Amino acid sequence: MGALCDFCGEQRSMVYCRSDAASLCLSCDRNVHSANALSRRHTRTLLCDRCVSQPAAVRCLEENTSLCQNCDWNEHGAASSAAGYKRQTINCYSGCPSSAELSRIWSFVMDIPAVAAETNCEEGISMMNINDSGTSNHCGAPEDSSLLDIASTTLMSDLSTGDKLKPLLGSSGDGMDLLPLTADLPARSVSMTAKAPCVTDKNMFNDGNAYEDFCVDDTDLTFENYEELFGTSHIQTEQLFDDAGIDSYFEMKEVVPADETNEQPKPMRPECSNVVSVDSGMSNPSAAADSTHCIPARQAISGISLSFSGLTGESSAGDFQDCGVSSMILMGEPPWHPPGPENSSAGGSRDSALTRYKEKKKRRKFDKKIRYASRKARADVRKRVKGRFVKAGEAYDYDPLSQT
DNA sequence: TGGCATTATGGGACCACATTCATTG
DNA sequence: GTCAATGAATGTGGTCCCATAATGC
Secondary structure, eight states: OOOOOTSSSSSBBBETTTTTTTEEOHHHHHHHHSSSSHHHHHOOBBOOOOTTSSBOOOOTTTTEEEHHHHHHHHHGGGGGTTOOOOOEOOOEEEEOOOHHHHHHTTTOOOOOHHHHHHHOOOHHHHTTTTTOHHHHHHHHOSSSOOOOEEEOEEEEESBOOOOOGGHHHHHSSSSSSOOOOTSSSSSHHHSSTTTTTTTTTTGGGEEEEEETOOOOOOOOOOOHHHHHHHSOOOHHHHHHHHTTHHHHHHOOOOOOOOOOTOHHHHOHHHHSSSSOHHHHHHHHHHHHTTTTSSOOHHHHHHGGGGGGGGGGGTHHHHHHHHTTGGGGGGGGOOOOOSSHHHHHHHHHHHHHHHHHHHHHHHHHHTTTOOOOOHHHHHTTTTTTTTTEOOTTOOOOOOOOTTOO
């Protein structure tokens, strides 16, 4: 029995919420993080099996344990990066996933329902509203934006893009079939999905016009604000993960050693597997853009960003780092604007959408967090000259206490 | 339509000092 | 290992200033 839940103090804690700095059982995790939109954005991950106090960072495939960075280092030290040691990065999720979805996500870790039952959490979990059927919900995904926002997992050691990836890559093996385009999706919706870049015409990515409107610094479109911006429901969970469902994205993939070419062990290409190390893709544009390897960088980025919607808004930069995801991928307008009448009509709503976004951004910038109330209290009574603090006893032109 | 001037907006810098953190004995 | 003393680092808010964007002519 591990540490008890920080919230109920009764059940075994299983996940760690960085935003709350709390270890929670599955039931309380659901209850706490379904309270409001902000709490749903909290990113959580598994607890370290060793110290049971820190968020697990990697999954040791050899020992079948989840370890935080410290414990991982303590147990494996420098050998952790050596060839042969198989581990997998465990990143975080947000939203309010159901027990079944958690079970599928972390099937390589544990039998969630079993653990939930063991800890009497299943009752609480059963209250989760996400469609638990596990069947296709192309048109029936949850409406409350509590989509399972899951940071993907990254295979870290000794990977190659061998045959084991082919199921992910599709028959062509180039990744283009991974997420086939769904014809009936609205253009914007398509561009919001990982499917968007999977158009059949690969030349599209060689044409700079395809990304003319790719204003990375102007929007932070995510699952949660997409509907607010564009007034339509965003894509459904099952659409995101296509027919293979969520399983195909979080299924444990056998780690294979580096090939015999004596090349440095390479992490699995994010574009190919959606087990993503986004930064690697971003930091290595030449490789990412290599069309012979899966899909172009932009394609990967636009798709990957969808998996981290829970990390926007009030998420801090630290959150991004914690999850191994560059904050950059959380911003970015859907890069693909296919031709067609629906697109032209969407142009009219674009301005209003941008207006709404800017207004929201304007409001949001005032959400300043006060870390030390005592310092604020001190600053609130400090005398100033033209807004600047002045030494005690010196002349001032503004005294908050006198309100003059 | 392009060029220029004016206005609006956003964001960083500045200030003092209590508080917090890290180090040392 | 614990505690106290010391020094360094941090963060707080109102205003100013500059760069950029938007607007008008």
